[in-house]
Amino acid sequence: MGKVRYLISGILIALALLIPSMISDVYANPDISLSQCGTLAIPGETYVLNYDLISSQVCFKIVADGITLDGNGHTITSLTTLGQVENIGVDVSGTTGVTVKNMKILDFRTGIAVTASDTSLINNFITNAETGIHISNSCVATLTSNTVNSGTDGIVITSSSGVTINWNTANDNSDDGINISNSHGTVLTGNTAGISEGQSNRGISINSSNDNFLIDSTHLWGIKLLNSNDNSITGNEISNHKNEIASNAVALQIMNSDNNTFNYNTISNNDSPFEITESTNNKIYNNNFISNSNEARIQSYVIEYGIIIGVVSDTSGSNIFNRDLPVGGNYWDNFDQASEGCYDIDSNSICDVPFVSFETQDNFAWTIPDGWLVNSSTIPDVDSIVIHEIAHCTNSEIEPEITLVDNSDVINEDTPVVICHMPPGNTDNPQEIQVSMSEVDTHLAHGDHIGSCEDYELGFQEFSDEILTDNETLNEAINLLRTIRENLNADSDVGDLILQAADLYKLFEYEDINIKLAFQSVFNQFIKDVEAFYGDTLTVSEKFILHELNKAAIKMQIQINKAENEEQLQNKIQSTIQFVNAQEQLQKIKNQIGIEKNRFVMDNERLEDLKLFELDLLKQTLLFTAKIDGETITPKLLKDIETWAEEKIKENHKKNDGNGNSNDDDDGKSNKGKSNSGNGNGDNGNSGKGGGNSGKGGGNSGKGKRN
Known part of the structure; x- marks a missing residue:
């Protein structure tokens, strides 16, 4: 009995020692399900949520490196309290190598907040948050396949570098689907930032940020660049940005931003394809502009004493809408056929004259969508783009080193703008007010306009009579x-x-x-x-x-x-x-030359035949004469006759070539002895031995001495 008492006492003492330790840290064993909100502080541990939870402040706060929080498809929901500042679903601060995945987060002011941390966010679903995901003062953070819908701002990146945002969805947010501010080296690939009626102002907003890459994203509902340089917007679809859905519906809005590149995008079914203000050297080429309601505009602000008081057209041509061929310009669906002024006489799929619309001029507009693929079947993707390598962040809340845009210019979100406000129901009494640049879009949507409300006194200029002609x-x-x-x-x-x-x-x-x-x-x-x-x-x-x-x-x-x-x-x-x-005339000349050449060849052939006939006739005549005279026909005599006859024929033809006629005397006699032949005197054609004379046709030939 005593042994049993001692045994029971020992068990009770052991339990008394173990229970406080178990209570002090319910998260010590990662195999134990998370059943309540709290701080996750053990480095390298994996925490798995197996229950739906409710919180009124910060649900999970991660403060150690290498932690993985797996929501396992469960939901954490905020009991929203008016004025509650720290109302965050998951808060990651000052860490490295943290992963948050498979969380469902509802109704928090901020769904997931990452500060000064190297963090991966994967496959989380966040809805109805003021800010769905907020990355600040961080580098090398990665957001993959997250869904952030129906809030104010979907994904917000501030004062960060090297952030990668891939295959996320940020739809139906009332301000921006994705907002990049004071950050560089951000790469956004394959994201969707769309809208339903009555929601978001724009899909993606890039403010005071350089060297970012927006690639291959779809269903984007407008892109805005403000004070941002050297960004690349490539291979995206920007569509259905309509004024009846939200304010200032411009597909590409570029304000005070230089040296950005926009190419291989399709911009369709928007109220306006782009609006460029106070911006230079932006390169906009190889894009498809299809079924946009209004023409694009390029403009400058009228500024006095640091206050924007109006806008005017910018015709400086300082932005570029085409590259040299074969790259060419853009495709404009209202300028792709002859009836619209686009002629393609040489059938190279490039309009032979520039596309001109207000301040826009594209010198090599394409006649077909994606015409540039004729010369290059592929377009650049993220793998071909050089991204600056960013080192891992240190575990501190010190802002990482970032090359920011020079904000010394007057135009930024806080720049004052003069607005002529049209009071609802009392538009006959406009009011001149000043608002910040960030508020301008809202006022424009209500029918207000930039500039003074003073009535414009129209100063008419008479048409010059010089323009009048005899054309009725x-x-x-x-x-x-x-x-x-x-x-x-x-x-x-x-x-x-x-x-x-x-x-x-x-x-x-x-x-x-x-x-x-x-x-x-x-x-x-x-x-x-x-x-x-x-x-x-x-x-x-x-x-x-x-x-x-x-x-x-x-x-x-x-x-x-x-x-x-x-x-x-x-x-x-x-x-x-x-x-x-x-060419026809030249061919005729060539043909005539050929005929004359053939005739010349034939004449030469006939001349040669004539020479042979005359030679043979002369030789026969001399030989006949010699026989009549009783000459002994010897080989030497035959050779002398042939030699003399050849020379005589040659001289006669040479003389005919020089004089153009034959030497016929008045009574038709042909002298065959007008030139010297042999080594004697043959002035009268004398040939013979001794003093005998024999002639044919007036030619003397005799026996005797042969000259």
């Missing part, structure tokens, strides 16, 4: 525009008349190109006057009228481009005809 169509068009301007000055309701003016370009379709150019000059000035008359505060009908005028200006330019192309085509056709005619 041009004169009538000018007179109509004059009439409309006079009615503008009288504050009359001239909307219908202006719309009539928008159709005037149709009258010039078959006119001479010089007449077209003259009307274009007048019409462009007319548009400026109407814009000035309406001012920056536009009603719906005024917006429509200006839209129609600008469409007419574009179609007029298309007419001119078409006329210039037709003129070039006619010149090419005439040059071709002249070339063909010259």
Whole structure:
């Protein structure tokens, strides 16, 4: 009995010693499921969540290196408290080699916060957060296959370098899907940042950040660059950015940003394909621009005393829309066929004249989407891009060394901007206010505009009478525009008349190109006057009228481009005809030369035959004469006859070649002895031995001494 008592006492003492140790740290054994929120502090351990949890502050705080937190598909939910500052699902701070994966995080102010840490976030699902994932003061962080939806900002990277963001989804966030600020060397690949109606302002925003790479992402709902240089936007799809869904719906918005490259992107079904403000040397080429509602604009701010008071058109041409061939420019679906002014006479899939729209000029516009793939079947991907190598972060909250954009310029998120505010329900009484640049988009969406509310006093300039010609169509068009301007000055309701003016370009379709150019000059000035008359505060009908005028200006330019192309085509056709005619004439000359050459060859052949006939006849004659005279026919005599006959024929033909005739005397006698032959005197054709004379045809031949 005593032994049993001692045994029970020993067990109780052991339990008393073990229980406090078990209670002090429920996380000591990684095989034990996490059943409550808390701090994870054991280096290298793996923690697995096997329960859904609820928290009102920070649920999990990771403070040691090498920890893995596996949510195992379970959910942590915030009991949102108004004004609660530290309301974070998972907080990682000052660590290296941490992994957070498979978490579901709902309703926290910040879903996952990473500060000064080398961290991997994999396959987490975060929804309804003010900020889904926030990476700050960190390097070499990696975000892979996370979903961050229906919050304010999806993924936010601030003051960090070397962050990799791959295959994440950030949809339906009311501000930005992905926001990169004061960071460099960020690589974003294969991400989706889309929207549903009434949500996000833009898909991706890059602010005061250099040398970042946005590659091969889809369903992006707009990209904004502010004070950011040397970034590469490659192979992305940017689509469906519409004003009826959110404010200032521009696919590419580039503000105070230089030397960025945009290529191999498809930009489609947006209200505006791009808007470039106070930016230079951006290279925009090999992109597809398809079914965008309005034309792109390039503009500059009017700044006084550090305050933006207005915007004006930038026609400096300081941004680049094409490279030299074979790279070429972009594809514009409103400029890809002859009826739109794009002629491709040499069939190289490049328009023969530049694409011009407002301040944009593309000298080598493609006639087909992705036309550049004809010369290169692949486009660069992330593997071909050189990324700066970033060393691992140290376990401190010191901000990593980053090359930031020079923010000494006036334009940044805090720059004051003068806005003419149109109070809802009281638009007849606009108010001039100042807001920060970050608030401008919201005001523009409500119908406000940048600049003063002061009424613009339109200073009409009379059309020069020098433009008037004997062309009746041009004169009538000018007179109509004059009439409309006079009615503008009288504050009359001239909307219908202006719309009539928008159709005037149709009258010039078959006119001479010089007449077209003259009307274009007048019409462009007319548009400026109407814009000035309406001012920056536009009603719906005024917006429509200006839209129609600008469409007419574009179609007029298309007419001119078409006329210039037709003129070039006619010149090419005439040059071709002249070339063909010259070739035909040359061939005729060659043929004639061939005929004459053949005739010359035939004449030479006939001449040779004649020489042989004359030689044979002369030899026979001499031989016959010698026989009659009783000469003994010896080999030497035969040889002498042949030699003399050959020389005689040669001399006769040489004389004929020089004089162009034969030596026929007046009575038809042919002297065969006009030149010396042999070594004697043959002046009269004397040949013979002794003094005997024998002649044929007047030629003397005798027996006796042979000369």
